């Protein structure tokens with residue numbers, strides 16, 4: 001999950017939390033903060049601590065962007081004061097917490113076990129909260145995350161195959177630009193980073209292409 005920085009709260013008095021959407025989008029890009037899906041309609045402003053359970057409606061530190069699939073699953077489960085029981089992409093190293101090697105994201109058990117039981121549990125709580133590995137069992141289940149993520153994965157894998165064949169410097173620049181555009185359009189930063197995990201040149205491009213990404217987590221081992 002892409003770790004992000006929202007920066008300081010905008011110097012503006014908001015009357016409604018919906019007014020923060022354009023600021024969040026400007027800082028983070030129009031991607032779901034949890035599943036990383038590109039959001040083509042207006043993203044939903046997501047309250048980490050649910051406003052229906054006492055979470056602060058306007059506090060910048062309580063806000064993220066979400067797709068409707070993650071937002072629906074998260075619902076009002078996290079009440080005021082419960083935030084510390086979860087990992088959050090704007091607070092924690094969510095880049096290393098989850099793996100994107102296969103068709104479905106999973107917990108990075110080895111990495112998390114080393115950090116101790118409490119940290120492992122927080123990462124797992126977030127993973128389960130938004131059901132990051134959900135596979136819709138029937139068309140009646142509204143959840144496009146699985147399909148769209150795998151489309152992005154196929155784009156990334158195809159791009160990697162092509163990239164490995166590019167030898168000339170002049171062609172490399174053009175191809176890198178293509179990768180950047182395709183990654184931004186198809187979203188799922190972590191999927192792209194995993195496919196290009198051994199290629200620092202491409203990883204740098206990806207980190208810069210997705211606004212608000214925390215480079216210190218994504219480009220470290």
Ligand SMILES: [Zn+2]
Nearest residue numbers: 032035067070
């Ligand atoms: Zn989502």
